[in-house]
Amino acid sequence: YEAIDTGVGTSEYSGSVTLGTAPSGSAFSLTDTARGGHKTYDLNGATSTATGTLFTDADDKWGDGTPSNRQTAAVDAHYGAAVTWDFYKSELGRNGIAGDGKAAYSRVHYGNAYVNAFWSDSCFCMTYGDGQNNQKPLTALDVAGHEMSHGLTAATAKLNYSRESGGLNEATSDIFGTSVEFFANNASDPGDYLIGEKIDIRGDGSPLRYMDKPSKDGASADYWSKTVGRLDVHNSSGVANHFFYLLSEGSGAKTVNGVAYNSPTYDGSTVAGIGRTKAYKIWYKALSTYMTSTTDYAGARAATLKATADLYGATGVEYQQVAAAWTAVNVK
Ligand code: ASN
Ligand code: ZN
Ligand code: CA
Numbered sequence: 156y157e158a159i160d161t162g163v164g165t166s167e168y169s170g171s172v173t174l175g176t177a178p179s180g181s182a183f184s185l186t187d188t189a190r191g192g193h194k195t196y197d198l199n200g201a202t203s204t205a206t207g208t209l210f211t212d213a214d215d216k217w218g219d220g221t222p223s224n225r226q227t228a229a230v231d232a233h234y235g236a237a238v239t240w241d242f243y244k245s246e247l248g249r250n251g252i253a254g255d256g257k258a259a260y261s262r263v264h265y266g267n268a269y270v271n272a273f274w275s276d277s278c279f280c281m282t283y284g285d286g287q288n289n290q291k292p293l294t295a296l297d298v299a300g301h302e303m304s305h306g307l308t309a310a311t312a313k314l315n316y317s318r319e320s321g322g323l324n325e326a327t328s329d330i331f332g333t334s335v336e337f338f339a340n341n342a343s344d345p346g347d348y349l350i351g352e353k354i355d356i357r358g359d360g361s362p363l364r365y366m367d368k369p370s371k372d373g374a375s376a377d378y379w380s381k382t383v384g385r386l387d388v389h390n391s392s393g394v395a396n397h398f399f400y401l402l403s404e405g406s407g408a409k410t411v412n413g414v415a416y417n418s419p420t421y422d423g424s425t426v427a428g429i430g431r432t433k434a435y436k437i438w439y440k441a442l443s444t445y446m447t448s449t450t451d452y453a454g455a456r457a458a459t460l461k462a463t464a465d466l467y468g469a470t471g472v473e474y475q476q477v478a479a480a481w482t483a484v485n486v487k
Contacts, residue, residue: 159188164217168295168337168353170343172198172234176215182287185201185210185217190240191251191258195233195418197225202266204278208213222285228263228292232283235299235335236261242300242331243307244337246432247439250267252279252306259306260387270356272298274305282304286354296344300335312446318377318384319451322391329364329392345412348400366400367416369393376423378485379452394452394484399438402480403431420483429476437462455482 160183162176175187184459185195186209196207210217210229218227235261243249251254262282269284272293281302283293292479308314315326330348336347344353351363362372369375376383376392400418405428408417420426437459444465445458459477467473481487 158213162212162215162217164234165220165227166218166222166230166234166292166343167222167227168344169234169339169341172230172341173205174230174233175237176212178445179209179211179378182211182213183215184212186225187233187237187240187258190237191256193233193236193240193258193260195229195236195261195263198262198282199225200264200267202269202276204259206278206280207262207264222290222292225264228283228285229261231292231294231296232261232263232281232299235294237297238280238296238339239300239303239331239335242290242335246334246338246435248310249307249439249443253310254301254308257259258445259303261299263292269439272302274302274309276306278308279306286356287358291389293356295351296339296341296352297332297336297352299351301350304331307331308442311443312450313448314450315448319391320449321388322383322386323395323446323450323452323455325388325392326395326399327438328434328487329360329396330438333399334431345410347412347414348404348416349414350463364389364396365395366396367404367418369397374436377419380485384451394486395455398480398484399431399487401426401433401483402437402476404428406483410483421481421485422485424479426479426483427472427476429473433467433473436466437473440466444458452486457463461477462471477480 158175162174164174165373176183187193196209218230258278272283286416346377347360348366365371407428440462441458463477
């Protein structure tokens with residue numbers, strides 16, 4: 156038995172949040188006992204594979220919402236891991252990344268002004284840089300959900316990180332990252348179909364990726380073509396991100412949580428959204444049951460159709476719209 160404490164954090168991106176913490180001597184540490192014991196560590200600028208120093212605090216009140224307080228990035232990262240854990244459990248019926256209740260861990264303050272975040276299967280951990288000028292740590296909720304979901308893919312379909320399977324690997328992380336953001340229902344970071352809108356990676360306020368029309372980023376594919384697998388995996392992902400948007404919300408113009416979208420289709424066809432809850436359950440079932448390391452876009456269509464038949468039957472509107480959404484992104 157380990158005592159469970161609830162700390163209070165002031166995050167940079169998600170407002171005031173509760174944190175899973177544990178007693179550490181006369182103080183507390185960022186150890187989320189209710190979620191496998193997930194811990195968050197301070198790398199203090201290191202770029203090594205070291206674990207770092209576990210965050211501790213005397214009064215269990217963490218961060219101040221600004222990046223100059225070094226606990227703040229840890230608050231966002233620890234919160235993001237907790238929400239993702241809860242999303243897997245309550246929405247996907249999964250006990251942690253590997254399904255065995257084992258926690259990963261998070262490392263923040265990697266390098267100096269490092270503008271990226273990454274999952275490593277070797278440490279079963281995720282790592283975050285502090286962003287441009289050390290002002291925008293890459294710890295926003297959708298990014299945390301994205302990185303943790305690379306662990307999920309590695310534990311399930313093991314999609315190879317190149318060509319079309321690599322695009323599907325990246326899209327899986329965007330799909331669950333966005334789904335985690337919606338699931339959190341956090342007023343400071345409402346759910347959207349944008350990836351990285353909080354971390355200002357381009358310095359002009361634009362998000363990193365757009366799921367309703369991926370080509371809005373200037374590099375991603377809206378539709379499948381036989382050369383799509385030559386793109387960087389963060390751009391060939393566009394086809395599946397677009398599929399997920401269309402399946403969730405439908406084609407055409409729509410406003411969700413105050414954000415306006417306008418999602419086109421390859422052939423001018425119409426897709427009727429079935430809602431994101433069914434859409435992510437279908438994606439997860441396909442990922443964990445039917446996709447393999449070499450699944451390509453044609454295989455993803457087949458896998459999601461099988462998953463849909465398992466979950467909702469082969470004659471319902473869900474099956475019909477999964478087929479329609481793939482056709483709308485030119486995956487026949
Ligand atoms: N942040 C990037 C990602 O998760 C790191 C990478 O390119 N692997 O996709
Ligand atoms: Zn990724
Ligand atoms: Ca987002």
